Amino acid sequence: MNLRSGWRTSVKPTIACLGLLLLIPTGLAAEEDAQKEAPVVPPKEGKSETINLFNGDSLDGWVGHEKYWSVKDGVIIGKNTEAVPVSTYLLTEKKFTDFRLVFSAKLVESEMHSGIAMWGRNAPEHGDPHTYAGHLVMFPSDYGFYDLFGRNGLGVDGEPAKKVGHQHDWNDMEILAQGNRIRFAVNGHLVADWRDPEPERTEEGPIGLQLHSNKVPQEVHFKGLVLTTFPEDKMTTVK
Numbered sequence: 001m002n003l004r005s006g007w008r009t010s011v012k013p014t015i016a017c018l019g020l021l022l023l024i025p026t027g028l029a030a031e032e033d034a035q036k037e038a039p040v041v042p043p044k045e046g047k048s049e050t051i052n053l054f055n056g057d058s059l060d061g062w063v064g065h066e067k068y069w070s071v072k073d074g075v076i077i078g079k080n081t082e083a084v085p086v087s088t089y090l091l092t093e094k095k096f097t098d099f100r101l102v103f104s105a106k107l108v109e110s111e112m113h114s115g116i117a118m119w120g121r122n123a124p125e126h127g128d129p130h131t132y133a134g135h136l137v138m139f140p141s142d143y144g145f146y147d148l149f150g151r152n153g154l155g156v157d158g159e160p161a162k163k164v165g166h167q168h169d170w171n172d173m174e175i176l177a178q179g180n181r182i183r184f185a186v187n188g189h190l191v192a193d194w195r196d197p198e199p200e201r202t203e204e205g206p207i208g209l210q211l212h213s214n215k216v217p218q219e220v221h222f223k224g225l226v227l228t229t230f231p232e233d234k235m236t237t238v239k
Contacts, residue, residue: 038195041179044098046230053225064090064130068211076222078211086128089208097204100231101175103224110218113141117208132208140165161191174237188239
């Protein structure tokens with residue numbers, strides 16, 4: 001009798017635990033469920049043209065703090081020596097919805113990530129005349145996607161990018177933004193393919209180069225920055 005009672009006592013918690021495991025999805029399953037719920041918004045239609053966002057000589061066509069942003073030897077340099085209290089951006093004067101952006105970037109000093117901001121707006125009410133509210137494609141320290149002053153992390157796994165990216169060397173990258181979908185390639189490898197489950201957030205906005213808030217000196221370089229509006233549904237740099 002005691003043995004039987006003991007058997008019942010030991011099994012009930014096990015069954016309960018199994019039930020909990022069935023009810024709690026893994027992080028991967030949760031991400032997959034979120035993606036299944038995201039609607040498929042087709043690419044927007046418009047005139048397709050290729051634009052050099054950076055002329056290689058100056059910051060014509062861009063807006064940002066002169067104390068942080070400069071050009072040298074065909075490279076845009078974002079650099080601070082004193083603390084940056086709020087992430088600041090070098091912003092294009094033009095706004096974009098669907099686009100392909102091919103560029104290279106290098107983190108020279110600090111371990112803080114940078115990124116490309118898109119599908120949002122200039123948001124000076126958050127403490128800097130050139131900060132951004134919207135989507136951010138991050139690299140190289142913390143890869144993934146982020147919703148600035150919105151939902152924060154968007155659940156995109158950064159590990160595939162870390163396997164092919166360089167922490168303190170040039171990374172060749174491509175962002176393909178169409179409808180509510182963002183695809184991201186690093187050094188010829190597709191590392192992220194994500195649809196926004198809230199497509200109303202994918203609004204027309206400037207492209208922004210990020211200099212992250214930081215208490216220590218940092219430096220990040222950008223070059224290339226060739227953008228195609230309303231591009232074909234194809235990654236051009238993926239091997």
